[in-house]
Amino acid sequence: MKKLAIAGCGDLAEIVVDALLDGLLPEYQLIGTMSRSIHKAEYLAQKINDSQLSYTCSSCHSVDELLALQPDYVVESSSPEGMRExxxxxLKNGSSIVTLSIGAFADASFYDEVCKxxxxxxxxxxxxSGAIGGFDVMRTASLMGPCTVTFDTEKSPNSLKGTPVYDESLQEQGRKVFEGNAKEAINxxxxxxxxxxxAALASVGTEKIKVSVTSTADYVGDKHRIEVxxxxxxxxxxxxxxxxxIAGWSVVNTLRNIVSPIVF
Known part of the structure; x- marks a missing residue:
């Protein structure tokens, strides 16, 4: 049985907990949760403790407290800043990580240190994989020789609130709000x-991939188009x-792949 912990206890983490309770992750026991809001960590831990499972889950106040539980795997679903912490x-604790905050790896020195x-x-x-897919074909194509990769995303203006590109005119008129590379985009x-x-890490790197972000008025959800x-x-x-x-479910799929005799 693999010991599992969660760092970052929002809606996506709850998908993982519910998948576990529904029997989709039978090889794992969720032993610890941690979040910037302890109430969220307590809520997810209590879902385990209120179930018919034969073990208990602890809500933790810090990374050190979480890692003291000696998890085999930590699901990270907080933020790039949280991933860096x-x-x-x-990794030094011997705990592997399943992460959604891949933007942290736009920092090449951090990426190299994590690998080491x-x-x-x-x-x-x-x-x-989060809200995209195709890592296999991107990695394969990039091994075959020089290639070009573009990443275009379409979003609601509401999802851009609080960012430097947002202004109220986006609610009425859509436009492209960013063009550059992935390193510039995540900054x-x-x-x-x-x-x-x-997508950049799976292919040509954060400085070579061409990224655009388009805001569309009254748009619902996110659309991502990657061309290799x-x-x-x-x-x-x-x-x-x-x-x-879909991002939360991609974590469930990754956890299933880790322990599966057949890996997709």
């Missing part, structure tokens, strides 16, 4: 474009999601 201590520490401690970081939108960094081209392959990954739930 968690990653190295967890993971190797030294025989632990791993699993990048959940401008720290929690909005983790998937562009994921080399001299032999043209691949298009086109994903629309009405809600963010």
């Amino acid at each position: 968690l990653a190295l201590p967890a 520490v993971a190797r030294e401690n025989h632990s791993r970081v699993y990048l959940a 401008l939108f720290p929690t909005k474009v983790n998937v562009s960094v994921a 081209n080399n001299d032999q392959v043209q691949a298009v990954i086109d994903v629309y999601s009405k809600t963010p739930q």
Whole structure:
């Protein structure tokens, strides 16, 4: 039985907890939760403790307290900042990480340090696909030789509130609000474009992928289109999601793959 912990206890983490309670993750026991809001951590822990499962889950106030439980895997669903706080201590602890906050790896020095520490401690970081897919074809095409990758995303103006590009005119008239690379995108939108960094890491790197963000008035959900081209392959990954739930379910899928005899 694998011991599981969760860092970041919002809606996406609750999908993982509910999947566990529904029997979709029978190889795992959720032993600890942690969040910036202890009430959220307590809520998810209590869902386990109120169930018919034969073990208990602790709500924790800090990374150190969570890692003291010695989890085999930590699901991280907080933020790139939270991932930076968690990653190295967890990996040194021998705990592998399943993360949605892939934007943290736009920092090349942090990425390199995580790789080094993971190797030294025989632990791993699993990048959940979140709201996109196609990691396999992106990685394969990039191995075949030089390729180009574009990542275009369409969002509601409401999802851009609180970012430097937002103004009220976006509610009436859509327009492209960003063009650049994934490193520039995650710096401008720290929690909005983790998937562009994921696509970049799976292919040509954060400074070579071409990223655009378009705001569309009255739009619901997110649409991501990734195009990969080399001299032999043209691949298009086109994903629309009405809600963010697909990201939570991608964590469930990753956890299932970790322990499955057949890996997709």
